[in-house]
Amino acid sequence: MHEYTDRLAGGLVAVNAELEREFETRLVESSTLAFRVAFSVLRHRHDAEEVAQEAFVKAYRRFSQLRDRDRFRAWLVRMTWRLAIDRRRSDRRRVVREQDQAPALVPDAADELMTRERAELLWNAIDALPEKLRVAIVLANMEEHDVAEVARLLGLPEGTVKSRLFLARQRLKEQLQWTR
Amino acid sequence: MDPIDGELRRALAVDPSPEFLARIRTRIAEEPAPRRRGMSWVVVAPAVFATALVVVAVWQRPRMHTPSASPAPLTARSIGATTPLSLPVVARSVQPAIVEPGTRATGTRRHGDGAAATAASSEPEVLIAADEARALRALISGVDEGRIVLTPVLTVVPGPSELLSVDEIAIEPITITPIAPVTGETGVRQ
Numbered sequence: 001m002h003e004y005t006d007r008l009a010g011g012l013v014a015v016n017a018e019l020e021r022e023f024e025t026r027l028v029e030s031s032t033l034a035f036r037v038a039f040s041v042l043r044h045r046h047d048a049e050e051v052a053q054e055a056f057v058k059a060y061r062r063f064s065q066l067r068d069r070d071r072f073r074a075w076l077v078r079m080t081w082r083l084a085i086d087r088r089r090s091d092r093r094r095v096v097r098e099q100d101q102a103p104a105l106v107p108d109a110a111d112e113l114m115t116r117e118r119a120e121l122l123w124n125a126i127d128a129l130p131e132k133l134r135v136a137i138v139l140a141n142m143e144e145h146d147v148a149e150v151a152r153l154l155g156l157p158e159g160t161v162k163s164r165l166f167l168a169r170q171r172l173k174e175q176l177q178w179t180r
Numbered sequence: 181m182d183p184i185d186g187e188l189r190r191a192l193a194v195d196p197s198p199e200f201l202a203r204i205r206t207r208i209a210e211e212p213a214p215r216r217r218g219m220s221w222v223v224v225a226p227a228v229f230a231t232a233l234v235v236v237a238v239w240q241r242p243r244m245h246t247p248s249a250s251p252a253p254l255t256a257r258s259i260g261a262t263t264p265l266s267l268p269v270v271a272r273s274v275q276p277a278i279v280e281p282g283t284r285a286t287g288t289r290r291h292g293d294g295a296a297a298t299a300a301s302s303e304p305e306v307l308i309a310a311d312e313a314r315a316l317r318a319l320i321s322g323v324d325e326g327r328i329v330l331t332p333v334l335t336v337v338p339g340p341s342e343l344l345s346v347d348e349i350a351i352e353p354i355t356i357t358p359i360a361p362v363t364g365e366t367g368v369r370q
Contacts, residue, residue: 028201031201035196036192052196060211061211169185172184
């Protein structure tokens with residue numbers, strides 16, 4: 001009996017160690033994705049990190065059902081998006097949004113100011129999109145995702161994603177008056 | 181590439197802080213280890229097995245006490261017989277008789293009846309309460325050991341010698357007298 005329980009305990013420890021290793025792999029390869037998804041909604045670095053961290057904790061609790069890579073990333077993206085939306089709705093007091101731009105892209109103060117203004121206009125236009133179009137256009141411009149990858153992440157047919165991307169770009173153009 | 185996409189890619193090219201991964205690992209370390217989904221059988225299987233055992237045991241319990249063979253038919257015996265009487269008795273104090281589906285619940289049957297004899301195998305067994313069985317065994321053993329004398333009880337019942345013989349019954353001959361004809365005219369009320 002003791003031998004059986006020892007073997008069982010040893011097996012469980014081995015299984016847990018294997019799960020831990022797999023989760024670490026998923027964490028390393030998907031952490032930036034989760035952060036960027038949260039940032040696209042919140043536009044605040046600290047809040048985005050908190051939301052992404054919360055999503056990873058939830059993913060860890062359910063990791064036995066999310067071991068497949070595609071399944072994990074899709075679940076993580078959707079969970080992070082939902083948590084970020086909830087966070088934003090519950091945090092209406094926050095007015096100032098971080099306009100995050102890499103310093104290397106800004107050679108001088110005038111260019112920086114213009115870039116910030118353009119980014120602000122862009123985010124305002126994205127915020128005005130319906131949620132279905134917004135998540136599609138954001139994911140399509142993140143980490144070199146193609147239509148197939150966006151469709152996998154959202155659990156939608158590629159044709160649906162294509163039409164949503166088309167509609168999103170059309171509305172953004174209308175709002176931003178970018179015809180070039 | 182669409183200029184909007186280019187702007188959006190630049191806007192989304194934001195990396196988390198260097199401590200981001202470390203914070204997640206620290207937070208995850210506080211969580212209990214994830215369990216493999218398929219390992220739940222380790223807990224569930226013994227529980228299901230134990231439940232099934234209990235169900236089978238409860239279901240089989242009345243049948244384990246029931247004799248497999250049909251009970252021997254009761255035969256008339258003299259109470260005063262010296263051999264101990266063994267009754268096909270199943271002592272039950274509270275539980276009601278178990279009746280197989282399709283059998284009659286009534287226990288009355290006539291000896292010598294062919295139909296009843298063939299149906300005897302499908303009859304429910306005769307059940308006697310435990311206290312009645314004990315009392316009956318005590319009576320039989322008491323008679324065997326001489327502690328109980330049944331003679332006074334048996335003498336109360338008139339024996340065959342006291343019955344009247346047929347010869348002593350007097351039957352008087354029956355005389356039939358003819359009915360006298362009615363006098364008077366026809367149609368006259370008597």
